[in-house]
Amino acid sequence: MRAKWWGATALSVVALAWGGAGYLITKPVDFHDYRVAAVSAAETAHDALTTTALVAEALEKGQVMTPYGKSAFDDARKALAGGAKKFTAIEPPDERCERMHDELAPLLQQADAALTRTETEPHAADQLSDALERFVEQHT
């Protein structure tokens, strides 16, 4: 008898967890979700550019080893790509989000090319970095 109760409890907990997770996944994206995703993509891009700039400058001054530089650049590129992919995967649900999308998408696109340039010229992407930072500040 006790085993049955345990079984029933366990089953309902699992069902609830699945139901909850299912709701969260299929819930349509609203303005708030979209804004959070956009801000986090912009932050990721900003951090990737800033890190690359810091490391590139340190490399120039001989403060860090070449393999370190290489793997730090790789990490930054991966972070940027991951962040941008998450953002572009979401369809903007309304007009306000549409505007936000049009503002951020070009910045993210530029960031990709700017990252490669920054690896050799540390200050190449300073303006872009600032633009991303402004985007984050405006939307939080």
Next chain:
Amino acid sequence: MRLLIGFDLLDRQIVDRDGVPVGKVDDVELSEDARTLTALLTGQSALGGRFGGVLGRWITAAAGGAEPRRIPYDLVAKVDSAVHLAIKRELLAPPALEKWLDDHLIGRIPGADNAES
């Protein structure tokens, strides 16, 4: 010596004469009139028996269904933070799982006989 079985014995560590762990007191065996303690039982199947239910069966099954080892209470030298036996553990039958793993896995790896210091 007066001992409370539930408080002083059950779940306590059994160690041999040299302090090497032998097992936990997973259960105890009483004489027919239930007045004297005749043996300590150790092994997952004894623990599983105490748990009862589904969980108990799982724990028993994890031991490969081996019978618990029975340690006659005469072999106990003293009880403090552990139950100390008067003999070396090699004199007791080795636990089934330990022996199986020794024969089939650990004992086959080079260096398994090296002592630490």
Next chain:
Amino acid sequence: MKRLLAVTLGILTAIGGFVDIGDIVSTSEAGARFGLSHTWVLLVGIVGICVYAEMAGRVTAVSKRPVYDLIRERLGPRVALVNLLGAYAITLLTLAAEIGGVALALQLLSGAPYLLWVPAVALVLWLALWRVKFSTLERIFGLAGLSLVVLLIATFKLGPDFTQMTKIAPPPGENWPTYFFVAIALFASAMTPYEVFFFTSGGVEERWTPRDLTLSRVNVFLGFPLGGLLAFGFLATSAAVYEPLGMRVDTLGQAVLPAGLAFGQVGLGLVILGVFAATFGAAMETSLSAGYTVAQYFGWSWGKYLRPRQAARFHTVVLVSILLAVAALLTTIDPVQLTEYMLIFSAIVLPLTYLPILVIANDRGYLGDKVNGRLANTLGVIYLFVILAAAVAAVPIMILTGMGG
């Protein structure tokens, strides 16, 4: 010299506990986002782990039993089984993260992707545990971890805003829930359960007796504050470099960069060496702890002072745990994120670890006249409340902030 080397157990335990891979990244992240305003959490954590590690060390020296061994006696086999499952799961996932951390440190030195290093690291880890003496391991990794001291010197060179140290509030632009989320993670990382299991099992491996009470205390009061100080090094250097830039830290590469900026390649090299030693030490600590907890729950023979054949079940658990950890890593799960989750979940199981220690430390049956004094009990009870509060708050805050987003 021999006396000096006798404290390496405490140093290794503390370094493995305070500056393992998850702590390195989350502490640096805390510094980057919140400056030095979490310094008080580190202090609270250091005092807490000292209070409980001292109790646990005393229990072990007097009763000659590691604390995990006693947990089942006091909680009963059922509750102790829940504790075992929780502690084992956390220890195993931490082990996976640490192996990943060692591999990440090697990636920073070599440039080769960390996943290539994972199998090699796991093999060396297992060989070290199989063949090398406990005290030798303790000394190599405890002492090599000390090269992280370079971070403390770098702190003064880089000069973060020290006035934030006295502020218990998030800096402008950050909110309270996130601030508390990070605080709970930092506190849990200071008090991780495997630290006490490892420390007291290590005491038994070194055959402590009541005469070693002082040794145990020196280990605790020297080792843990030192570990906490090194964690502060990561917090402070990140605060100095990243907070003004308004950026976040989420990779190991970013966490070690400030040392390079302060002292060039030598500084960076020393920090990476320290990270390597600390994560490898933590990997040893967690893989042994995985074996210790299971063996001590069931009463199996365990430990490195026996021949492996005499503790076949213990060595099997260690071996299987390492293999499981490697399998988890090869799914390409991010080791850093893994520990960030683990820190929060470990906050939840903390009460089940520390309550029995407090109870046992008051039991004259085990400790005779060495039971807790008034100070140890007062602090112990206060910390039990702090631990409970953190455990209760952990999940709601995690959901509220979306993992500290």
